[in-house]
Amino acid sequence: MIRIYNTLTRKKEDFVTLEPNIVKMYVCGVTVYNDAHVGHAMSALVFDVIRRYLEYRGYNVKHVMNYTDVDDKIINRANALGEDPLALSQRYIADYNKNLSDLNVLPATSNPQVSKTMPLIIEFIQGLIRKEAAYAAPNGDVYFSVTSEEDYGKLSGRKIEDMQAGARIEVEEAKVHPMDFALWKAAKPGEIFWESPWGKGRPGWHIECSAMNLAELGEQIDIHGGGNDLIFPHHENEIAQSEAYTGKEFSRYWIHNGMLQIGGEKMSKSLGNIVSIQDFLAKRDADVMRMLVLSGSYRAPLIFTDETQDAAEKSLDRLRAALRAGRADLGGLSLEAASALTSQAEAAKQSFIEAMDDDFNSPLALAALYEIVKGINTARDGGANAAQLQPAQTILRELTDVLGLRLAEKTGSSADEARVLALIEERNQARKDKQWARSDQLRDQLKEMGVTIEDGKGGTTWRWG
């Protein structure tokens, strides 16, 4: 039984889907007006791992991730660049899709966009007005009335009275209650707009997700996810809108990932302390980002430093090394030892599943993987041949696949390969002749070419990296 921490109840709960074996999961994507950063990557990776694990456990996951392509920031940026806002957002959507694919994030089953959901959004707002959960203001805006929902604030644990509306921004005059939020915003001169019953305008931020949810997954969903900075007001408002509209419980489980931290602060566009995904990938392998995410709880802040990145890289080396094929020509382990390795790996697989079942406890799951690694290494040291290592390696590979780790070996140019082999041959001769200085010199030369040499019992092996 999978258990999931539900933000709504602040408890771990048994995961029971609305329909057997089907998971409807909606994850808030990004507003596309700028390069995405590693904080966005964290969120995408968290939900990618969750999705992969649920699929591994036999669920058919309908994974929806939206793109907010109509928004103030997009309009501002587009105006600054003299570009059409939709063209601009389309460009960043393409960039982000590239980022995700580089990060080995599985494509969502669908990626709705606000600009393509307009009729349903308008219909949704009309429905809310009919139910008296929303009202059109004289200025052309439409607001959601927070006091119309008795349990408004249930997700974030706030009471309307406690909130300091307008503490930092001015409250719109047209609002009946200061916490009311915009469903529809009247267009200002020169802004992109859509026709609506309330005149020219565009949707507010929150309504789009309620509408796209309805369009893609229906009235009720199993999992709604996103960064924990979205709990309030975004997700709170989504719940209010959707439940007011359908009269049904919106999402069963609310999952929120912690924020990526750099220099003790959240990484965010507004703070300007950003490392873009593209810049990260120019320096580090995509697996490093994923390993960083996996090495801590998805709900906790992720400490992003050179040191944690280095550590992640080393851990990956360890996994990669364990997966390297054994030598076919070795005498081999005893039958007992070989079967002990296999059963150890099978036991570790059970530990892995137990860990992941418990609210996707990836750090604990990784520990199970390292048990397999140690078993493989010990067996290899003990003379195990390729066939004896393979069952454990197959299990290890299966589980690292579940986590979405690629663990690809580094590669060099094939043109250099002949030269590498020649140098190794020369070095082997030097070693036979006990010409250690020459041998070490050749090893240094290979190192400079990006080749690592290891002199094992059965001979010298080499690899890129």
Place this chain on the structure above:
RNA sequence: GGCGUCGUGGCCAAGUGGUAAGGCAAGGGUCUGCAAAACCCUCACCACGGGUUCAAAUCCCGUCGACGCCUCCA
């Protein structure tokens, strides 16, 4: 001011009532011509102060501190 999360070894990080997983780093050792890799060993009483309990990192109260949200934000 309100709401929430949290404070575990040099770093990252599990564990939420029965005497502290794992990874990285560090030190020692085995192996090696030397290395590298691997393996073995060593390295914490869990922010602080009270309390509950036979027993607490784990529950309760308080203090201090960090971070997030209350405004666009993954």
